[in-house]
Amino acid sequence: MNDTAAAPPPIASRDACLALDRADPLAALRAEFVLPEGVVYLDGNSLGALPRRTAARLAEVIAREWGEGLIRSWNSAGWIDLANRIGDKIALLIGARPGEVSVGDSTSVNLFKTLGAAVALQRADAPARRVVLSERGNFPTDLYMAESVAASYGLDLRLVDGARIDEALNDEVAVLMLTHVNYRSGRMHRLAATTRAAHAAGALVVWDLAHSAGAVPVDLHGADADFAVGCGYKYLNGGPGAPAFLWAHPRHTSRMDRKQLRQPLSGWLGHAAPFDFAPAYRPASGIARFVCGTPPVLAMAALECGVDLFAAAEPAGGIAALRAKSIALADLFIAQVEARCAGMGLVLVTPRDAASRGSQASFAHADGYRVMQALIERGVIGDFRAGEASAASADGAADPALAADLLRFGFTPLYTRYVDAWDAAAQLHGVLESGAWRDDRFARRAQVT
Amino acid sequence: MNDTAAAPPPIASRDACLALDRADPLAALRAEFVLPEGVVYLDGNSLGALPRRTAARLAEVIAREWGEGLIRSWNSAGWIDLANRIGDKIALLIGARPGEVSVGDSTSVNLFKTLGAAVALQRADAPARRVVLSERGNFPTDLYMAESVAASYGLDLRLVDGARIDEALNDEVAVLMLTHVNYRSGRMHRLAATTRAAHAAGALVVWDLAHSAGAVPVDLHGADADFAVGCGYKYLNGGPGAPAFLWAHPRHTSRMDRKQLRQPLSGWLGHAAPFDFAPAYRPASGIARFVCGTPPVLAMAALECGVDLFAAAEPAGGIAALRAKSIALADLFIAQVEARCAGMGLVLVTPRDAASRGSQASFAHADGYRVMQALIERGVIGDFRAGEASAASADGAADPALAADLLRFGFTPLYTRYVDAWDAAAQLHGVLESGAWRDDRFARRAQVT
Numbered sequence: 084m085n086d087t088a089a090a091p092p093p094i095a096s097r098d099a100c101l102a103l104d105r106a107d108p109l110a111a112l113r114a115e116f117v118l119p120e121g122v123v124y125l126d127g128n129s130l131g132a133l134p135r136r137t138a139a140r141l142a143e144v145i146a147r148e149w150g151e152g153l154i155r156s157w158n159s160a161g162w163i164d165l166a167n168r169i170g171d172k173i174a175l176l177i178g179a180r181p182g183e184v185s186v187g188d189s190t191s192v193n194l195f196k197t198l199g200a201a202v203a204l205q206r207a208d209a210p211a212r213r214v215v216l217s218e219r220g221n222f223p224t225d226l227y228m229a230e231s232v233a234a235s236y237g238l239d240l241r242l243v244d245g246a247r248i249d250e251a252l253n254d255e256v257a258v259l260m261l262t263h264v265n266y267r268s269g270r271m272h273r274l275a276a277t278t279r280a281a282h283a284a285g286a287l288v289v290w291d292l293a294h295s296a297g298a299v300p301v302d303l304h305g306a307d308a309d310f311a312v313g314c315g316y317k318y319l320n321g322g323p324g325a326p327a328f329l330w331a332h333p334r335h336t337s338r339m340d341r342k343q344l345r346q347p348l349s350g351w352l353g354h355a356a357p358f359d360f361a362p363a364y365r366p367a368s369g370i371a372r373f374v375c376g377t378p379p380v381l382a383m384a385a386l387e388c389g390v391d392l393f394a395a396a397e398p399a400g401g402i403a404a405l406r407a408k409s410i411a412l413a414d415l416f417i418a419q420v421e422a423r424c425a426g427m428g429l430v431l432v433t434p435r436d437a438a439s440r441g442s443q444a445s446f447a448h449a450d451g452y453r454v455m456q457a458l459i460e461r462g463v464i465g466d467f468r469a470g471e472a473s474a475a476s477a478d479g480a481a482d483p484a485l486a487a488d489l490l491r492f493g494f495t496p497l498y499t500r501y502v503d504a505w506d507a508a509a510q511l512h513g514v515l516e517s518g519a520w521r522d523d524r525f526a527r528r529a530q531v532t
Numbered sequence: 533m534n535d536t537a538a539a540p541p542p543i544a545s546r547d548a549c550l551a552l553d554r555a556d557p558l559a560a561l562r563a564e565f566v567l568p569e570g571v572v573y574l575d576g577n578s579l580g581a582l583p584r585r586t587a588a589r590l591a592e593v594i595a596r597e598w599g600e601g602l603i604r605s606w607n608s609a610g611w612i613d614l615a616n617r618i619g620d621k622i623a624l625l626i627g628a629r630p631g632e633v634s635v636g637d638s639t640s641v642n643l644f645k646t647l648g649a650a651v652a653l654q655r656a657d658a659p660a661r662r663v664v665l666s667e668r669g670n671f672p673t674d675l676y677m678a679e680s681v682a683a684s685y686g687l688d689l690r691l692v693d694g695a696r697i698d699e700a701l702n703d704e705v706a707v708l709m710l711t712h713v714n715y716r717s718g719r720m721h722r723l724a725a726t727t728r729a730a731h732a733a734g735a736l737v738v739w740d741l742a743h744s745a746g747a748v749p750v751d752l753h754g755a756d757a758d759f760a761v762g763c764g765y766k767y768l769n770g771g772p773g774a775p776a777f778l779w780a781h782p783r784h785t786s787r788m789d790r791k792q793l794r795q796p797l798s799g800w801l802g803h804a805a806p807f808d809f810a811p812a813y814r815p816a817s818g819i820a821r822f823v824c825g826t827p828p829v830l831a832m833a834a835l836e837c838g839v840d841l842f843a844a845a846e847p848a849g850g851i852a853a854l855r856a857k858s859i860a861l862a863d864l865f866i867a868q869v870e871a872r873c874a875g876m877g878l879v880l881v882t883p884r885d886a887a888s889r890g891s892q893a894s895f896a897h898a899d900g901y902r903v904m905q906a907l908i909e910r911g912v913i914g915d916f917r918a919g920e921a922s923a924a925s926a927d928g929a930a931d932p933a934l935a936a937d938l939l940r941f942g943f944t945p946l947y948t949r950y951v952d953a954w955d956a957a958a959q960l961h962g963v964l965e966s967g968a969w970r971d972d973r974f975a976r977r978a979q980v981t
Contacts, residue, residue, distance in 0.1 A: 117599040126603045133599035141590055141830070149772055150566040150582035154575045154913060162772060189825025191799030192641055219811060224800035224825065227813040231798045235684050242811060267809075316826070323598055323611060323829035349680045350640035351673035360920060362668060362691060364676040376638025376673060377765070380772035381590070382831045464603060471809060 094415050100501035108399040109408055109496060115392055116320075116498045123463045123503045123510070128266075128294060128443050128493030131320030137388040144384045165383040166374055170328060172390045173319070176402060177292060177311065178302030179330050185370045186386065187378050190293055190314045190327040192348065194228040196373050197310040197329060198260060199347035201287045202236045204335065205257035207342040209285060212257035213238050216286070218245040220485050222266045225291055229260055235347075245270065248277060252284035259286045263301065264294035264441030267468050267489055269433040271299065271441050275306035282307070293317060296328075297393065298409060298442035298495070300402050303330060310335070318442070318495060320389030326382050329373050336369050350375030392497055408496035409442040412504045416492060417444050419508030427515040432489060442494050447487035450520060452527045454511075455490050457520035463510045465492040543864050549950035557848040558857055558945060564841055565769075565947045572912045572952045572959070577715075577743060577892050577942030580769030586837040593833045614832040615823055619777060621839045622768070625851060626741060626760065627751030628779050634819045635835065636827050639742055639763045639776040641797065643677040645822050646759040646778060647709060648796035650736045651685045653784065654706035656791040658734060661706035662687050665735070667694040669934050671715045674740055678709055684796075694719065697726060701733035708735045712750065713743035713890030716917050716938055718882040720748065720890050724755035731756070742766060745777075746842065747858060747891035747944070749851050752779060759784070767891070767944060769838030775831050778822050785818050799824030841946060857945035859886040861953045862893045865941060868957030869895065876964040881938060891943050896936035899969060901976045903960075904939050906969035912959045914941040 094100060104110055117133045118124060124132060148160040157163050170184030177184070188196075198215070205212055215233045217226060219242040226242065233240040243251045245265065252259065259281045264271045274290060281288045289310040295301055297318030303311055309332050315325030335344050345366060351357050353374040355365045366372035396405060417431060429446040445468075448454050455467040468489045492507065514520050543549060553559055566582045567573060573581060597609040606612050619633030626633070637645075647664070654661055664682045666675060668691040675691065682689040692700045694714065701708065708730045713720045723739060730737045739760040744750055746767030752760055758781050764774030784793050794815060800806050802823040804814045815821035845854060866880060878895040894917075897903050904916040917938040941956065963969050 117595070119600045119602070122602075124602060130598075130603045130606075132602065133594065138591060138594045138599075141594060142587060145582065145587045145590060145771075145834075146566070149579075150587075151568045153568070153571075153573060153581065154579045154915065155908075156772070157579075188637070188641065189799065189828075191825035192637065192797060195797055221811075222800070223803065223806070223809050223811065223813075226811050227798045227800060227803065230813050231796050235796060322594075323605070324826045324832075325828070327825075347680050347684060348641060348644055349676045350638065351671070351676060354672065354676065357672070358918065360672050360918065362670075362672065362675050362920070364672075364679050376640035376776075377773045379638075379774070379828055379831045381834055382828045383773075385594075385830055459604070466603065469807065469809060471811070 093418060094501065097502060097505050100415070100505040103501040107408065107501070109396060109404055110500070112392065112396055112399070113498045113500065115395060118498060121462050123507045125463065125465045125492040125494065125499070125503070125507055127320070127495030127499070128317050128491070129466055130323055131317055131389060131495065132498055134320055134388045134392055137322065137385050140384055140388050141381060144381060162378070162380050165380065165387070166378050169383060169387050169390055170370070172387070172394070173296065173328050176301065176393055177296055177313070177330065178304050180304070183333060183370055184328055184330045185373045186315070186328045186383065187326050188375060190291070190312055191224045191228055192375070193312040193327045193329040194225055194289070194291065195232060196346040196348050197289045197312055197331065198229055198232040198258065200331065200335070200344055201258045201289055201310055202232055202238060203345055204342060205287060206236065209257065212255055212285065214241045214255045215239070215258050215260060216241050216243070216248070216251055216256045217260045218248065218262070219243060220245055220265060220267060221262050222291070222293065225260060225262055245272070249280050252280055252286060254285060256284060256286040258289060260289040260291070262291040262293060264299065266294055267432070267445060267485070267491070269440045269443040269445055271295070271439055274301065274308065278306045278308050294441050294443070299406055308332060315386045315389070319386065320392065320497070321386030322382065322389070324382070325386045325389070326379060329370070331370055331373065333369070336372070344372065346373055348375040352377060396497065405496045409494045410437040412494040412496060412499055412501065413437070413440070413442065413444045415501060416494070416504040416508055419505060420446065420511060423508060423512035424515055430487070432487060443491060444494070445489045445491045447489055449488065451488035451490050453520040453525040454514060456525035457514045457522070458511055461510045461514065463507045465490055467491070542867060543950065546951060546954050549864070549954040552950040556857065556950070558845060558853055559949070561841065561845055561848070562947045562949065564844060567947060570911050572956045574912065574914045574941040574943065574948065574952070574956055576944030576948070577766050577940070578915055579772055580766055580838060580944065581947055583769055583837045583841055586771065586834050589833055589837050590830060593830060611827070611829050614829065614836070615827050618832060618836050618839055619819070621836070621843070622745065622777050625750065625842055626745055626762070626779065627753050629753070632782060632819055633777055633779045634822045635764070635777045635832060636775050637824060639740070639761055640673045640677055641824070642761040642776045642778040643674055643738070643740065644681060645795040645797050646738045646761055646780065647678055647681040647707065649780065649784070649793055650707045650738055650759055651681055651687060652794055653791060654736060655685065658706065661704055661734065663690045663704045664688070664707050664709060665690050665692070665697070665700055665705045666709045667697065667711070668692060669694055669714060669716060670711050671740070671742065674709060674711055694721070698729050701729055701735060703734060705733060705735040707738060709738040709740070711740040711742060713748065715743055716881070716894060716934070716940070718889045718892040718894055720744070720888055723750065723757070727755045727757050743890050743892070748855055757781065764835045764838070768835065769841065769946070770835030771831065771838070773831070774835045774838070775828060778819070780819055780822065782818070785821065793821065795822055797824040801826060845946065854945045858891040858943050861943040861945060861948055861950065862886070862889070862891065864950060865943070865953040865957055866893050868954060869960060872957060872961035873964055879936070881936065892940060893943070894938045894940045897939055898937065900937035900939050902969040902974040903963055905974035906963045906971070907960055910959045910963065912956045914939055916940070
């Protein structure tokens, strides 16, 4: 993919940022979120902010639907349709169609379902293919679930550098599993081109959209992808540990031959007729076969509040406008950090080319943990990702994107302003220039994000 | 197990019920729930009622922990410890010890984890054993998950009548999976005796406590059980689709040899060092290896409110007192229904012997669906379970407990009163005597519970 966007004019002052915010058609959406005073929140790629409507909606679900309706609410309040209803809304963000997306379980569990389904299809269609291929720097849960699926089907998990996926696509590969936007570097794979290459090589593809759904335009049908999963609590703002989503191309879910699509977590609500309580499993038609247990209603209701804000962004240009703003925010931040902090030990790890990155900017720094803690104390919340001590690429060369300790900054254009990006860069400079981060209270501890 | 409880004196009037409620040391707990006016709720075995504290607690988690704390709350609000913290509280209800119970995912998903772990252990210890054994009338999701686990390990799933488990325990059986209390009949397996029989036959046992945890005393260590799972949204009152729980005996989780316990849903938060972001999976020590993805914080917070009410019941006698009241409520209901509705087509399916049943009473009725709808319209909420049209036992004889359409009534002694059981029986009699259930508006539709 070429960088087709014209370079924007550099933003030269805080006042210019304030002017951009005043002119921003997306600016009103910030009022749809509850954000703490005095905080610049650049960690929406790890946990999205709280939509203003969520508290009232959850109060209603708890008091009226659960408390008053009790068991009747499975029908009267539409709980039983939540997985499809929210799925249809997410479909609009990822180039899927109504009835193709299911919501529930965690991203990890959904990876297991889709990988299991893809591997089983290939076992029927191409049994000689014995490899699940992925990127060495993929998010660990993707690799761990793939390791388990591969082991249970007697396949091998093969990991290569992200830049070498195309050359690794050979006739041994049954399934390629990739995360669209890398959680550390923010580098974005070319979803359509890589899917084409995988198909040309005879492989199926499972895409993890955890760091792209809601942040960058995704067109699963346009790319002719096979399976996808994604996260509800990052750019979709569904709340901590929100249910994840899952998509399968209808060419797979509509197969009625002996190679009918099965997924391994065959729970009762994915049965063709769950209320027949039959002893033998028979998959539901379409995507519904990917449902497993009883849906987590409270968590689903919160997720829906987050997802609904993308509809609210439609009049202002929707996902295309969000993407343009996300790029502008990250460009501004990168330019300001590099201008202010030259010589202070920061190295940009995220691709400078906006077309090759998602919605974050990551900088390597040898004391990244301490720097981030000091920055958080000043009210700028990004996060820290430790480098992998043993990181080395497949050919033995160290991969700096894996080995480095990173400062990670996510840009969530539904609620992040230009002035936030400006202020964050200024604060980062302040932390580095002052040496404040050297204080003992910023020494490394276990961290969860 | 013998019925060692002395038969209580029959309760002969509504006034006698009111007197029992006034004298009940558990009665005050009803005020800890929000219950709709004019409703007798006897479906807490499907979806438990709303604890009064849940709304305020969720409002706090949403506004303060998520909204203000944002990503920092993983540490500052203890989100990362929720699975263990709630697990320790559930441990007290099931005869487990601190640090042995994990909370998260659905019952179905946890069945997959525990069955997968048990089968993998047996593959190492007793590879000639090729059968997963269960009860034909087990809840479908248990059977469907077992079908999938068995298939992925090349084993067979063998289903027999519940009464024939002992004789089916032979040297082919790797794992026995049973639900402690049957969801239809309410019949309770003898947990300790059946575990002993399974061990004597060389099998491991996975117990599903969905219909027993919080309703009947369970002593997993006393029974020397291997694995257990259970449901958060029935007797634990955790909310619709609440996270489930999971237990494994420490003799399994502490194995450090080549047969170290693995479970198939090896997500990142079950890794020994999740924040090292290492590419290869290494299971955490103890029960923590059963965690998969990021925990659903909102749903976990709601579950904790439900679980905490068992601590509130401790001064009034705790689980033993709850069990005694549950038996008294069901005995009262059964006696009243049988006395009032003789000749009206109801047949008790639940064992009359209290020691052999859980906390429900099920009656077969040929028009069970309509009768339950008419009863619900009168404010008595139980539920309906369709008979399995093709139900037949392993030897070809029809099994009435499987074949019959059932009216199901759950007794949840944290909030159900004696007068509720009395009134429910009277209303059921009224529905049957009046023929109100024959009205077209009660014709059968799809139902979810």
